[in-house]
Amino acid sequence: MEVVKCPEHGTVCFLKTGVRDGPNKGKSFYVCRSNACRFVLPTDTPVSHCLLHEEFVVELQGLFLPQGKKEWRLFFRCTRSKAEGKHWCGNVPWQDPNPKEHPVTSKPSQASKLLPQSPSQPRNPFKMLDNNRKAASWKQLEEQKPESNCRMEKDTSPDLVTERHSGDIRDSDGTAQRANLTTQLRQKKGTLAAVNIQALPDKGEKLLKQIQALEDALSALALSPEQETKEKCSPQEPQLSNFTKTAADPLHLVPPQPPPSHELVGSLGLKAGRQRTPEGSSQCSGAAYKNQHRLHNVWQITSEAIDELHRSLKSCPGETAVAEDPAGLKIPLLLHQKQALAWLLWRESQKPQGGILADDMGLGKTLTMIALILTQKNRERSKEKDQSMPVTWLSKDAEQHTAPGNVLLPPQDSSIFTSNGTLIVCPASLIHHWKKEIEKGVNSSRLRIYLYHGPNRSRQAKVLSTYDVVITTYSLLAKEIPTTKQEGEVPGANLSVEGISAPLLRIVWARVILDEAHNVKNPQVQTSIAVCRLQAQARWAVTGTPIQNNLLDMYSLIKFLRCCPFDEFSLWKSQVDNGSLKGGERLSILTRSLLLRRTKDQLDSTGKPLVPLPQRTFQLHRLKLSEDEQAVYHVFLARSRSAFQSYLKRHEGRGSHPGRSPDNPFSRVAQEFGSSVPQRSAAADSQRPSTVHVLSQLLRLRQCCCHLSLLKSALEPGELESEGVALSLEEQLSALSLSRVDVSELSPTVCLNGSCFKVELFDNTRRSTKVSSLLAELEAIRKGPGSQKSVIVSQWTSMLQVVALHLKKHGLTYATIDGSVNPKQRMDLVEAFNCSREPQVMLISLLAGGVGLNLTGGNHLFLLDMHWNPSLEDQACDRIYRVGQKKDVVVHRFVCEGTVEEKILQLQEKKKDLAKQVLSGSGGSVTKLTLADLKVLFGI
Ligand SMILES: Nc1ncnc2c1ncn2[C@@H]1O[C@H](COP(=O)(O)OP(=O)(O)OP(=O)(O)O)[C@@H](O)[C@H]1O
Numbered sequence: 001m002e003v004v005k006c007p008e009h010g011t012v013c014f015l016k017t018g019v020r021d022g023p024n025k026g027k028s029f030y031v032c033r034s035n036a037c038r039f040v041l042p043t044d045t046p047v048s049h050c051l052l053h054e055e056f057v058v059e060l061q062g063l064f065l066p067q068g069k070k071e072w073r074l075f076f077r078c079t080r081s082k083a084e085g086k087h088w089c090g091n092v093p094w095q096d097p098n099p100k101e102h103p104v105t106s107k108p109s110q111a112s113k114l115l116p117q118s119p120s121q122p123r124n125p126f127k128m129l130d131n132n133r134k135a136a137s138w139k140q141l142e143e144q145k146p147e148s149n150c151r152m153e154k155d156t157s158p159d160l161v162t163e164r165h166s167g168d169i170r171d172s173d174g175t176a177q178r179a180n181l182t183t184q185l186r187q188k189k190g191t192l193a194a195v196n197i198q199a200l201p202d203k204g205e206k207l208l209k210q211i212q213a214l215e216d217a218l219s220a221l222a223l224s225p226e227q228e229t230k231e232k233c234s235p236q237e238p239q240l241s242n243f244t245k246t247a248a249d250p251l252h253l254v255p256p257q258p259p260p261s262h263e264l265v266g267s268l269g270l271k272a273g274r275q276r277t278p279e280g281s282s283q284c285s286g287a288a289y290k291n292q293h294r295l296h297n298v299w300q301i302t303s304e305a306i307d308e309l310h311r312s313l314k315s316c317p318g319e320t321a322v323a324e325d326p327a328g329l330k331i332p333l334l335l336h337q338k339q340a341l342a343w344l345l346w347r348e349s350q351k352p353q354g355g356i357l358a359d360d361m362g363l364g365k366t367l368t369m370i371a372l373i374l375t376q377k378n379r380e381r382s383k384e385k386d387q388s389m390p391v392t393w394l395s396k397d398a399e400q401h402t403a404p405g406n407v408l409l410p411p412q413d414s415s416i417f418t419s420n421g422t423l424i425v426c427p428a429s430l431i432h433h434w435k436k437e438i439e440k441g442v443n444s445s446r447l448r449i450y451l452y453h454g455p456n457r458s459r460q461a462k463v464l465s466t467y468d469v470v471i472t473t474y475s476l477l478a479k480e481i482p483t484t485k486q487e488g489e490v491p492g493a494n495l496s497v498e499g500i501s502a503p504l505l506r507i508v509w510a511r512v513i514l515d516e517a518h519n520v521k522n523p524q525v526q527t528s529i530a531v532c533r534l535q536a537q538a539r540w541a542v543t544g545t546p547i548q549n550n551l552l553d554m555y556s557l558i559k560f561l562r563c564c565p566f567d568e569f570s571l572w573k574s575q576v577d578n579g580s581l582k583g584g585e586r587l588s589i590l591t592r593s594l595l596l597r598r599t600k601d602q603l604d605s606t607g608k609p610l611v612p613l614p615q616r617t618f619q620l621h622r623l624k625l626s627e628d629e630q631a632v633y634h635v636f637l638a639r640s641r642s643a644f645q646s647y648l649k650r651h652e653g654r655g656s657h658p659g660r661s662p663d664n665p666f667s668r669v670a671q672e673f674g675s676s677v678p679q680r681s682a683a684a685d686s687q688r689p690s691t692v693h694v695l696s697q698l699l700r701l702r703q704c705c706c707h708l709s710l711l712k713s714a715l716e717p718g719e720l721e722s723e724g725v726a727l728s729l730e731e732q733l734s735a736l737s738l739s740r741v742d743v744s745e746l747s748p749t750v751c752l753n754g755s756c757f758k759v760e761l762f763d764n765t766r767r768s769t770k771v772s773s774l775l776a777e778l779e780a781i782r783k784g785p786g787s788q789k790s791v792i793v794s795q796w797t798s799m800l801q802v803v804a805l806h807l808k809k810h811g812l813t814y815a816t817i818d819g820s821v822n823p824k825q826r827m828d829l830v831e832a833f834n835c836s837r838e839p840q841v842m843l844i845s846l847l848a849g850g851v852g853l854n855l856t857g858g859n860h861l862f863l864l865d866m867h868w869n870p871s872l873e874d875q876a877c878d879r880i881y882r883v884g885q886k887k888d889v890v891v892h893r894f895v896c897e898g899t900v901e902e903k904i905l906q907l908q909e910k911k912k913d914l915a916k917q918v919l920s921g922s923g924g925s926v927t928k929l930t931l932a933d934l935k936v937l938f939g940i
Contacts, residue, residue: 001061001074006032006039015061017047019079050078051213052089052184063094090181092213185214189581208310215582301565302575306586309593312350317342320605326375328446336598336610337368343596344372352563353538358597361544361875362882363611366437369513369542373422374442377468380420418508419465425531426515428473430852432823435471461506472504474519474527481505481530509536517541520560521553532560544878545871551577558590566590616881616889623769623896628761633704633899635752640697698900705896706865707771707802709764764802770894771806774862777892778812781860789858793876794865795846804843813838818845833857846872855879859887864894866901870908
């Protein structure tokens with residue numbers, strides 16, 4: 001299709017394609033939009049199939065240039081939609097190949113002569129076909145209705161077309177159109193979810209384009225200015241989020257219309273307050289225009305960014321493409337690491353430079369990243385580094401130092417240094433691990449490493465900028481880099497470094513790597529804000545669990561990567577994390593472009609495991625609490641239920657009807673607990689347990705399942721924090737006082753809520769049901785073949801102490817890694833466990849030991865208690881199931897029947913589903929409810 005203007009009317013012509021049997025079948029003609037005009041111009045444009053209804057051919061196309069826009073939209077209609085009486089099937093962006101030349105390429109009189117014209121159907125070249133002849137070869141024509149009275153006519157809106165049937169102008173048939181588009185979209189997405197697109201010859205590109213076109217068509221419908229105006233004029237109507245209107249909405253087939261160009265101010269137009277009200281606008285048109293303008297900008301910017309990501313995917317190396325090991329690497333890369341290296345190098349040549357390496361834990365991400373550093377260093381050394389590498393998505397501060405040829409200039413500010421080095425940020429427990437892995441994997445002279453850690457660290461940016469690798473910790477970064485809360489809300493923080501003494505901020509790094517990047521999953525915390533302020537050409541997030549809770553986790557990483565415009569929170573929420581199919585699809589594109597993830601159970605194209613690892617099995621030990629334990633459990637259950645009910649009542653008063661809504665997460669949790677949603681009462685209002693109160697009650701229930709002695713100790717704030725919540729001082733105090741259990745030294749009984757229990761029950765020397773089961777398993781392992789070692793995980797150090805006591809009694813040697821063990825001691829303990837006969841058992845706390853530990857010396861892992869966050873458990877499992885493991889691995893989990901542990905198990909599954917959907921790039925049906933369920937279940 002081209003921009004062909006009618007010489008008489010000056011309007012852009014439609015393109016009609018003959019679909020009926022006859023001489024004009026398959027031929028195309030430009031025709032004037034005006035019914036009365038006889039202009040017809042044949043063209044050799046081939047017949048094309050509909051983007052939405054693949055089986056049908058396009059019979060009408062029209063170009064529209066939205067006011068004030070440079071990008072045309074090509075509207076199209078196929079025979080099916082025509083037969084259904086629809087105006088258009090949809091529209092796609094269209095680029096004018098000859099923007100300056102739109103001559104009328106033929107004189108109307110000549111053109112008219114090319115076709116026999118009927119006086120009654122002056123503008124329709126197809127009317128001359130024999131209506132009685134059946135369409136023999138084109139299946140779709142069988143379904144086509146006769147078009148005897150059909151003609152095109154201008155609508156009141158200059159760019160609108162309506163069809164007149166038997167003399168009646170039909171109103172917009174948008175509802176049907178939307179439904180149709182939605183159905184098509186669902187089908188395509190169904191296909192996308194069902195097939196392995198990597199296996200398709202074009203890697204699903206066509207399918208994705210079709211989906212994009214459908215999305216665009218739906219967006220165009222949703223962004224009708226008339227609709228927006230109506231919404232804004234009616235105070236009753238909610239200001240519906242941009243692109244997720246329901247099928248019941250009134251529809252207008254109008255491409256989004258921007259306001260006049262003089263109003264285009266602000267980056268994304270998201271700051272409505274900065275926009276001017278257009279003069280002469282009608283009653284509520286100021287707000288409507290602003291909103292329309294804002295929506296239009298957001299829509300356009302989002303579409304462009306998605307298009308760009310799509311385009312960049314074309315150059316993405318295939319699954320089997322490999323990069324060679326860089327010179328100087330002592331440990332040969334495994335095949336999947338070579339493939340990852342090819343992908344990493346590709347990403348460093350894309351916008352934004354960098355991405356997310358999210359391979360399963362233990363697949364050797366550290367060595368892979370080291371290989372990237374070394375490869376780039378070698379390239380740079382041999383002057384092979386691609387000088388034309390685009391740096392437009394650099395840190396905005398760094399951009400200031402970029403010359404037109406994309407060459408990094410020395411910074412103007414002499415206190416800022418450009419480095420060819422890499423800054424690695426990791427948890428404190430891993431700094432030595434990184435250093436060791438580099439020393440182990442790279443010839444000594446190749447990379448100069450500096451540990452930016454400890455009180456004696458060098459604070460000279462100039463010196464630091466000369467190292468190839470600088471390793472530091474999240475906590476140090478958060479401490480050194482001043483932040484304000486506001487920065488957490490501003491994407492791609494483009495903040496001045498003036499007056500900041502933090503040396504790491506005074507360096508423009510070649511790359512920044514965040515190891516265990518889920519540490520920055522909350523964009524508002526100091527650490528996240530600090531890492532976003534770092535300046536670098538390439539940014540990498542390395543994590544085996546990029547999605548732990550919800551899509552906010554992903555947003556944090558996108559923000560760190562400065563993946564504009566999705567690093568702007570309001571845009572992320574409205575365009576991606578909005579629960580809509582379209583949002584899911586955008587997320588999917590972002591994921592496919594920016595994230596590489598392989599799992600341990602993944603097979604390669606030949607059906608072999610991607611990484612050869614021994615077998616891993618999971619054993620779920622279903623336990624029944626003893627009668628005594630059950631009795632105590634029930635006292636706590638009753639207590640927690642009543643606390644929870646009071647909590648619900650309190651929250652009922654806050655929303656409109658939150659307590660009664662079936663969708664209310666509180667109601668759902670109430671159901672989980674088997675209690676109905678309570679009615680509001682004055683008495684209940686007087687009892688106001690805090691969120692943390694409910695949380696502590698739940699925690700107590702879980703402790704009951706492990707060992708009753710845990711109930712004796714007051715809850716540590718740290719233990720509550722491990723639930724994923726940062727407590728205020730007030731809340732901490734509240735948690736502590738609420739967790740008090742009445743234990744009298746003098747009395748042989750313990751009284752809980754009026755029920756008395758023997759004091760021995762709470763003694764740590766007593767074998768609880770879980771401890772008994774654990775010891776039985778350990779005994780079986782000891783008696784089993786070969787020398788097998790075990791790792792035992794609990795989130796409570798108090799539980800580890802109880803277990804340690806029993807291990808000692810049982811004659812088993814053990815070591816413990818918890819938060820109190822410093823990084824150096826950790827390394828020594830790990831070394832001993834992996835390389836020596838003893839200890840036989842390693843006790844690790846879920847939070848302290850969950851990351852970075854390589855415990856391949858053990859092949860049994862016991863998860864003593866259940867955490868609501870399955871990622872934490874997965875992390876723990878991957879301590880033993882990783883590259884380097886030689887023995888078959890067994891993961892043991894314990895669940896006490898009829899307790900809260902069973903519910904946690906169910907919720908864990910839901911969470912895992914969310915992560916799977918997002919990471920597989922099929923995030924269409926991502927729901928936001930899962931986290932809410934979990935949060936509330938634990939009173940967060
Ligand atoms: N190519 C290789 N050859 C031999 N051993 C390797 C290779 N790559 C990695 N390893 C070893 O595999 C183990 C796991 O690697 P690494 O710690 O990098 O995994 P990871 O993916 O970073 O895990 P996590 O996400 O848990 O940090 C390490 O002991 C590492 O030395």
